[in-house]
Amino acid sequence: MAVHDHGDHVHPDHEGHAVHDAHAPVDDLDHYQPESLLMEQALRELLIEQGVFSAEDIQRQIDLTESRTPALGARIIARAWVDPAFRAALLEDAKPALGGAFELDLANTPELTVLENTEGLHHVVCCTLCSCYPRNILGIPPAWYKSREYRSRVVIEPRSVLKEFGTELPSQREIRVVDSTADMRYLVIPLRPAGTEGWDEERLSALVTRDSMIGVSQALAP
Amino acid sequence: MSGAPSPAPLAAGTAVQVRTGAPLTHCRTPQYLRGKRGVVLRALGRYPNPEELAYHRPGMPPLTLYQVEFDAAEVWGERLHEAPYRITADIFEHWLEPAGLPAAAAHDMGASHGRA
Numbered sequence: 057m058a059v060h061d062h063g064d065h066v067h068p069d070h071e072g073h074a075v076h077d078a079h080a081p082v083d084d085l086d087h088y089q090p091e092s093l094l095m096e097q098a099l100r101e102l103l104i105e106q107g108v109f110s111a112e113d114i115q116r117q118i119d120l121t122e123s124r125t126p127a128l129g130a131r132i133i134a135r136a137w138v139d140p141a142f143r144a145a146l147l148e149d150a151k152p153a154l155g156g157a158f159e160l161d162l163a164n165t166p167e168l169t170v171l172e173n174t175e176g177l178h179h180v181v182c183c184t185l186c187s188c189y190p191r192n193i194l195g196i197p198p199a200w201y202k203s204r205e206y207r208s209r210v211v212i213e214p215r216s217v218l219k220e221f222g223t224e225l226p227s228q229r230e231i232r233v234v235d236s237t238a239d240m241r242y243l244v245i246p247l248r249p250a251g252t253e254g255w256d257e258e259r260l261s262a263l264v265t266r267d268s269m270i271g272v273s274q275a276l277a278p
Numbered sequence: 279m280s281g282a283p284s285p286a287p288l289a290a291g292t293a294v295q296v297r298t299g300a301p302l303t304h305c306r307t308p309q310y311l312r313g314k315r316g317v318v319l320r321a322l323g324r325y326p327n328p329e330e331l332a333y334h335r336p337g338m339p340p341l342t343l344y345q346v347e348f349d350a351a352e353v354w355g356e357r358l359h360e361a362p363y364r365i366t367a368d369i370f371e372h373w374l375e376p377a378g379l380p381a382a383a384a385h386d387m388g389a390s391h392g393r394a
Contacts, residue, residue, distance in 0.1 A: 167323065169345075184308050184367075211310065211353075215360045231363035238306045238343050238368040239325045 124195040126266035134261035165192035180271035190241040246275040287321035293377035299387030304332035316348040
């Protein structure tokens, strides 16, 4: 197996699999296991051979997943900022609200709850058990979200973790760490930045980052 | 399976305690919350039991899932080294019991729970 020498450490070369996210505040200790790739390939080929699903089905699912990106999430958040009725519907029952307003087919995707950050309460989402993430809206989670460090630290020292993401909250703002441990997925509406009064949705959506919808960051300042 | 499904979901604000125990089989109740006391924020609906689904069983009848909120001080005790905050986690009904039971009476899910 080819390895790269990084000076202080080496790790396997696996094309296209970035173990380190340049954005990550913490090292990802869960090094990629080539054996699991072989296992996935063997299982996939067997399932196709047995007619459980086709290669085309897999490709369709990959296309669908890749069509869901933080840009979609940003449009949703911007709409929620400017349209109080949509925001209320989104907070009340997210999937029907999104199905109606964004024509998203969320029928065969996990349940979704949208949480609103306010001046008094900040939500930050994690999954301590694995990597549960609102993929039906945001697509593939960032590598750091799945790292053992993020998952184990955010529930015991959220303010320190947020600080490493450059997020310093006022001391009086309460933090609620949302551990998505089962069938529900969570998406955060970040606080709308000050100084954006009168902005339209498109302009606002440029301020909404992926990380602000996870809750490790706030929306960008204008 | 221990813990029969409850007929009506617990109301928001109900004080609960997560059961203790360490099943060797798949479950969705994080270790760090076992035995901890919290409050029901809301019922999230009913879902097939993941402890059964993991072993290719139907997981029926579905169980009510709750978003439960915990104080960090309750969860971490003396290990807490930041200003107070709250944690929520989604816990299935059979892992919850009324809060305030003496430790001896608290139901232990045991090490064999979920096995065929």
